[in-house]
Amino acid sequence: MEILKERILQDGKCFEGGILKVDSFINHQMDPMLMYQIAEEFVTRFKNENINKIVTIEASGIAPAILVGYAMQLPVVFVKKKQPKTMENMLTTTVHSFTKDRDYTVCISNNFLTSDDRVLFIDDFLANGNAAMGMIDLINQAGATLSGMGFIIEKAFQEGGKILRDKDIHVESLAIIEDLSNCEIKIR
């Protein structure tokens, strides 16, 4: 997705340790016009999949997910990082965040993820694939079907993309970062 790649090269910032900061347009401040184009690109790439629900994990995935849901006219569910007091019947799994260096339990109500669901998972980043693996666990617990996984940015030098594609999952990443060495963004 050319416009996204150009924006990453223009406004993305690179830090030691393979960190790419896109917080001026993706995951702190957000550009809704770019985000809508991102959503339309996901719709095109997954148009042949039989999807009836969009699922994401709070917080950075919610903006692209709601726009994909709006464009596809499908319900969107976000997996929660804290268990609400009023959630009774839920599925949980543990996700390790390398960025934040901790494990956290995430949950989804089993009213909103069931064996009838054919899920498109949307998130901002694919790096080690931990959030994605947590999502796969929740989908398996629910007996739902995973129809595809869409990421705005994939870090090709981390293993998440390979792990997911080796499972024959339909993965689409709109910008693939080849390398961030020497604080230089190399993108394909």
Added chain:
Amino acid sequence: MEILKERILQDGKCFEGGILKVDSFINHQMDPMLMYQIAEEFVTRFKNENINKIVTIEASGIAPAILVGYAMQLPVVFVKKKQPKTMENMLTTTVHSFTKDRDYTVCISNNFLTSDDRVLFIDDFLANGNAAMGMIDLINQAGATLSGMGFIIEKAFQEGGKILRDKDIHVESLAIIEDLSNCEIKIR
């Protein structure tokens, strides 16, 4: 907003202690088509305010905020509940959550909230007004201007709405819950 009120009466669930659960269409599973209508209603109600930025707090505010931002063609910033490793210059404040019964520190980069900003704050619920008061503190720290605060649902039997309106803030709530006694939803 009639369609929202009807949906709350149809799909909202009431629990002991004044809890209204709208997690099948607002804040866990989300209905993007309703959410877009909500965004359009906010645009109409705040059309005479001189706004250049939409701000919300993660996570449930992000979906309505990105749609308001898209409809108004303005950038959207979400205040974060965890401080990212790579955020250097930021403003922080403490918010007490009655729902989750704990204090948490929220933060926003001072690159994305400045004295040039005229902010429309968007959130899903207005109850005690704690998140809103935290937002006002961040806006004051930044020297920004608060142009309005829009909430999908206000609980009129809690004090947040009165506190904000007493400060002469332009507050708009799309559905106002009068009472939840005896687990019955009374809405105006």
